[in-house]
Amino acid sequence: MDETTKAKDFLKLKLKSRYTVGDFKGKGGAGITFILNSVSTNITRIAKILRPSVAESEHLLKVKEDFISEGKKLSFVHHPNLPIIYDFYHKYKYPFYITDYIPGHHLIHTTQKLAKKMINGRWINELFEYSKQLFQVLNYLHNCKPRSILHLDIKPENYLINLKKRSGYLIDFGIARYSKETSDSSDVSIAIRGTFPLWPTKYHKYLKHLTDENRSLFFINRNLLKQSLDLHLAARTIKMAIEAGLAKDGVDATWEFQILTKYRLMQSISNILDIDQSDVELSYTAEDVCKWFEQGKIHDKRASNLFDYGLIKVPGTFIDTFGNSVKSIMDTKEFQRLRGLKQLGFTYLVYPGAKHDRHEHSLGTFHNALCYLDQLSSQNVDFKFRSSMTDEYIVATALLALLHDVGHSPFGHQLTIRGKYPDHEKRTLAIIRNDTAIREAIEKNFNEDICQCCIELMEYIYNSDHQKAVAKTEPIYHVLKAILSSAIDVDKLDYIMRDSVHCGVPYGSIVDKERLISSLRVWYSPTKEPTLVISDKGRACAEAIVFARYILTSEVYWNHAVRAFSAMLSSAITDLDPNQVKQKLNNTDEEFLIWLRSKRETKWFFSYFDIRKPYKRAFVLQRKGGSADTEESGSELFNRLEDALLDKAAYSIVSDAVKAVLNIGDNCSRHDIVLDIPEGMTKVTGIHVLPEGHDKPDLISPIYSSIADMFDNVSRKARIFIRPDLLGSRSLIESNDLIRKALCEKYGINT
Numbered sequence: 001m002d003e004t005t006k007a008k009d010f011l012k013l014k015l016k017s018r019y020t021v022g023d024f025k026g027k028g029g030a031g032i033t034f035i036l037n038s039v040s041t042n043i044t045r046i047a048k049i050l051r052p053s054v055a056e057s058e059h060l061l062k063v064k065e066d067f068i069s070e071g072k073k074l075s076f077v078h079h080p081n082l083p084i085i086y087d088f089y090h091k092y093k094y095p096f097y098i099t100d101y102i103p104g105h106h107l108i109h110t111t112q113k114l115a116k117k118m119i120n121g122r123w124i125n126e127l128f129e130y131s132k133q134l135f136q137v138l139n140y141l142h143n144c145k146p147r148s149i150l151h152l153d154i155k156p157e158n159y160l161i162n163l164k165k166r167s168g169y170l171i172d173f174g175i176a177r178y179s180k181e182t183s184d185s186s187d188v189s190i191a192i193r194g195t196f197p198l199w200p201t202k203y204h205k206y207l208k209h210l211t212d213e214n215r216s217l218f219f220i221n222r223n224l225l226k227q228s229l230d231l232h233l234a235a236r237t238i239k240m241a242i243e244a245g246l247a248k249d250g251v252d253a254t255w256e257f258q259i260l261t262k263y264r265l266m267q268s269i270s271n272i273l274d275i276d277q278s279d280v281e282l283s284y285t286a287e288d289v290c291k292w293f294e295q296g297k298i299h300d301k302r303a304s305n306l307f308d309y310g311l312i313k314v315p316g317t318f319i320d321t322f323g324n325s326v327k328s329i330m331d332t333k334e335f336q337r338l339r340g341l342k343q344l345g346f347t348y349l350v351y352p353g354a355k356h357d358r359h360e361h362s363l364g365t366f367h368n369a370l371c372y373l374d375q376l377s378s379q380n381v382d383f384k385f386r387s388s389m390t391d392e393y394i395v396a397t398a399l400l401a402l403l404h405d406v407g408h409s410p411f412g413h414q415l416t417i418r419g420k421y422p423d424h425e426k427r428t429l430a431i432i433r434n435d436t437a438i439r440e441a442i443e444k445n446f447n448e449d450i451c452q453c454c455i456e457l458m459e460y461i462y463n464s465d466h467q468k469a470v471a472k473t474e475p476i477y478h479v480l481k482a483i484l485s486s487a488i489d490v491d492k493l494d495y496i497m498r499d500s501v502h503c504g505v506p507y508g509s510i511v512d513k514e515r516l517i518s519s520l521r522v523w524y525s526p527t528k529e530p531t532l533v534i535s536d537k538g539r540a541c542a543e544a545i546v547f548a549r550y551i552l553t554s555e556v557y558w559n560h561a562v563r564a565f566s567a568m569l570s571s572a573i574t575d576l577d578p579n580q581v582k583q584k585l586n587n588t589d590e591e592f593l594i595w596l597r598s599k600r601e602t603k604w605f606f607s608y609f610d611i612r613k614p615y616k617r618a619f620v621l622q623r624k625g626g627s628a629d630t631e632e633s634g635s636e637l638f639n640r641l642e643d644a645l646l647d648k649a650a651y652s653i654v655s656d657a658v659k660a661v662l663n664i665g666d667n668c669s670r671h672d673i674v675l676d677i678p679e680g681m682t683k684v685t686g687i688h689v690l691p692e693g694h695d696k697p698d699l700i701s702p703i704y705s706s707i708a709d710m711f712d713n714v715s716r717k718a719r720i721f722i723r724p725d726l727l728g729s730r731s732l733i734e735s736n737d738l739i740r741k742a743l744c745e746k747y748g749i750n751t
Contacts, residue, residue, distance in 0.1 A: 003052040007032045010094050011047055019098075021047070030054055030067045030174050036098065045086065049096035064095070070173040071097040073149055081137040081168055102160045102169045110161040111241040115248035121255035121263065123245055128262040130161055130168040131238045131269075132293040137170050138234060139286035142227050147178040150225055154233035155198050156240055177225055198236040199229075200275040228275065231286060235273035238266055257318065265296060272378075303373030303394045314360060316498065319367045325445040326366075326402065332437040334406050338362055340588025341405075344499060345414040346565040347556060349612055351503040354556075358405045358412075361495055368490035369401030372483050375520045376532075385522045385530065388476050395446060396453035397480045400461075401490050403438065403454075406431050409585040410592035413557075413679070414566035415573075421582050425465070429458045461485050475529050479522055482532035487687045488516065488542050496548050499556065507551045516541035521690060523697050536692040546707050554715040558678050564614035564721045567676035568605055575601035604671055615674060615721035617732050618658065619739040623713045637740075640747050641718045642677050651675065653746060654720070661742040662735065664726045672723040678716060 004024060011021045011034060022035035025046065036045045050067045074085045074097070088097040104110065107130065114123035134154075141149040151173060158172040203224060242263070251263065269292060271277060273284065308323030322330075329335060338359035347354040373394055376385050407427030409415060422430075431438055433455050442451040456473075461481050463470045483490060493513060500508025519538025523531050534542055556562075573581055576599060584595050596602045608614065623638040644650040655673045659665040664672075688697035720739060727735060744750075 004032060006052045007049045007094060008034060011049060011096065014089070014092065028172070028174070030063050035101065044101040046099050046101045047096055048099065050094050052094055055094050066174055068095055070176060071095065073173050073176055074099070077141065077144060077149065079137050079140045081133050081170060083169055083171055102162055104160050104162040107156040107159045107161060107237060107241050108244045110163065111245045112248055115245035119249050121249065121251065121259040123249060124259045124263050127241055127245060128266060129166060131266055133168045134159060134170065134234050135286050135289045135293065138230055139290050142230070142286050150177045150179050150227065151230050152176060152225060154230060154237055156237050159237060179227065198233050200232055227285060231273045231284060231289065232275045235270045239270040242266060261296060265292065302377050303398060304370045306391055306395050312363065314363045314367070316501065317364065317367055319363065321370060328445050329402065329438060329441045332441055334431055334436060334438050337588055338405060340590060341408055341410065341412065342589055343495065344557070345411040347503070347562050349565060350559050350561050351556065353502045353504050354499070356498065356502045358408060361498060362402055362405050364494040364498055365404060365490050366398060366402035368493050369398045369483060371517050372490055372520060373397060375517050376522055385479065392449045392453045393457065393480065395450050396457055397483060399442065399454055400458055400484055403432065404428060404484065404491060406438065410587055410589045411569065415570055421585060425462050429462055432458060479530050479532045486532065488545055492545065492549060496545060496552060499552060503556055505556065507548045510544045511548055512541050512544065523690060531688060531697070533688040533690050533697045535690050539689050542687055543703050550707050550710060550715060553711065558715060558717070560617055560719065561614045563676050563678060563719060565609065567674040567721055568608065568615055571671050571674045572596065572602040572605040613724065616724045616727050617719055618722045618727060618735040619720035620736060621718045623716065636749050637743060637747065638718055641675060644675060645677055654743065657742045657746050658720060658722070658739055661738045662726065668726060672726060674721050676721060677718045
């Protein structure tokens with residue numbers, strides 16, 4: 001007689017007056033389950049009986065003890081998500097107990113069924129509820145009195161779902177332990193059985209002395225059996241269920257915001273509680289996780305948790321940390337002015353959709369900063385970074401990302417004001433430092449320490465970017481600066497993707513933002529100096545950023561028509577009082593243009609601007625190569641022209657040479673010939689990558705360096721624009737050759 005029949009006959013004998021023993025339900029390592037039907041009430045229940053082969057074996061006493069222990073533990077716990085023990089017969093030859101019959105299937109099967117039926121992510125709502133219930137029952141078990149209980153065998157098969165009741169039930173306490181079954185001794189081991197498919201891989205090396213291959217009996221250090229192990233197993237269970245659901249109904253950008261939020265929360269919880277993804281001991285409790293589910297947000301050491309909840313939608317993303325504290329800063333006059341500053345100035349005259357403003361860009365940059373800081377603060381990446389940073393500097397870094405453009409003048413980088421007026425970084429620093437509404441808002445909604453941190457960090461970034469003396473600072477400043485000002489900083493990541501969308505060009509779409517952020521790391525040198533690096537998986541992402549930036553710069557930002565209007569405007573304001581211009585740098589674009597219209601000296605500019613008629617290109621020169629015969633001559637001539645931008649006498653030499661060679665001297669005023677050499681996009685610093693399998697970073701790649709060189713030597717061009725009617729029928733090729741020869745002769749440059 002096989003043991004299943006033997007077990008069934010035994011149950012029939014013992015329960016004949018109360019239950020009829022029905023179908024075989026299942027068999028595990030220790031027990032066999034059968035369906036019972038009550039004789040008097042017709043209620044269906046389950047009987048779990050110790051396998052006769054185990055009960056009769058002298059070598060498997062530990063398994064028998066575990067089975068009896070399981071019944072005893074279940075007899076003393078009462079929770080809506082646990083089966084109820086109605087009877088427990090532990091003194092019989094074959095011990096058994098009677099419990100609830102739970103109609104339904106385990107978590108994976110249920111999730112697949114739901115995902116197939118409830119498409120467009122609606123199944124996430126159900127899985128979210130069952131996941132929350134799982135942690136609620138763990139919270140109950142971990143806080144049982146007088147001794148908390150560890151389940152230790154949580155997996156999809158042991159979590160049954162009753163769809164009618166919308167309830168999940170945690171079953172199979174076969175290897176459960178009281179948490180006080182621990183010892184201060186590191187040598188004390190405890191026998192435990194199971195297959196441990198979801199246990200952390202780092203625990204596997206502690207599982208030793210397999211005593212019975214069929215019963216999977218191991219010995220393990222009892223001090224490893226902690227609440228964090230249960231949380232890990234529950235998190236792995238949820239992750240498997242999510243993956244099963246996605247296989248039937250893949251995540252899509254069209255999912256409702258509420259569904260996406262729940263999906264991301266469950267993914268985050270699964271990652272945070274995964275012991276294999278952390279180098280330190282987890283300190284979270286089931287109660288913490290229950291709060292995360294209730295509040296829809298993880299409260300840990302991540303930077304985003306230092307900001308209060310509030311939702312604001314920005315094209316391309318949504319920000320859920322835009323609460324009253326940040327909103328009060330956004331509502332200041334200085335920040336609201338950014339609504340009137342187009343991100344790309346005159347570019348909308350060429351790309352009609354490029355009308356987005358610096359206000360929108362600043363919100364996107366703030367969101368990126370929190371993503372960067374969250375990644376670096378994650379326990380899955382680097383506890384040392386977060387432990388070395390105060391909350392004040394974390395908040396200050398995010399606020400500087402939000403405020404990085406408040407000092408911008410109208411038309412941003414397109415207005416040539418080099419050497420005459422303060423640059424926008426210096427103006428931003430002054431706005432934060434001085435007694436402005438923004439400073440008051442920071443101090444009121446955060447505190448004075450955070451405001452001071454903003455000032456110190458901004459000063460450090462400004463001085464280091466402008467090769468000025470930098471006061472001694474904390475080493476971690478290098479990392480914070482790299483977040484705000486580097487080749488892959490939060491500003492560039494936003495404008496590359498945002499400008500591409502609004503201009504209708506595909507260049508920014510090659511950047512994998514999520515993969516780049518997930519690759520961020522902090523590397524510590526032998527002298528403990530921290531550096532922001534990327535892991536090997538982010539290499540291509542960083543290359544994509546610099547390549548996309550190169551194409552955008554060449555094709556959009558430095559488009560010849562855009563630069564023509566920029567050069568014309570820069571020339572127009574040279575006739576105005578510099579002090580008056582300086583006062584108007586706090587205006588919006590429209591206010592600045594209205595003021596210029598009122599000036600007699602600038603009416604010529606609007607006669608062309610209003611009908612979108614830019615000056616024509618008469619001369620174009622790259623720093624190296626281009627229209628010059630040699631790289632050396634091209635570089636020398638480029639340098640001479642760059643000097644002419646800031647020196648009236650040198651500019652007159654260029655202007656006179658052009659007038660003479662094109663025979664337009666009598667018909668030309670000094671604003672009819674304008675010189676343009678863009679600035680502000682030529683710095684492409686290197687980023688370090690941590691190669692796979694190495695513990696020391698290196699420069700990212702030759703590809704990256706080559707593209708960086710192309711900014712200054714290829715994309716950045718010196719152009720001479722002239723009034724359209726003055727060129728006559730000459731082509732750009734013809735005028736270009738004439739002007740090049742005239743200028744080289746004027747400067748004594750050999751060609």
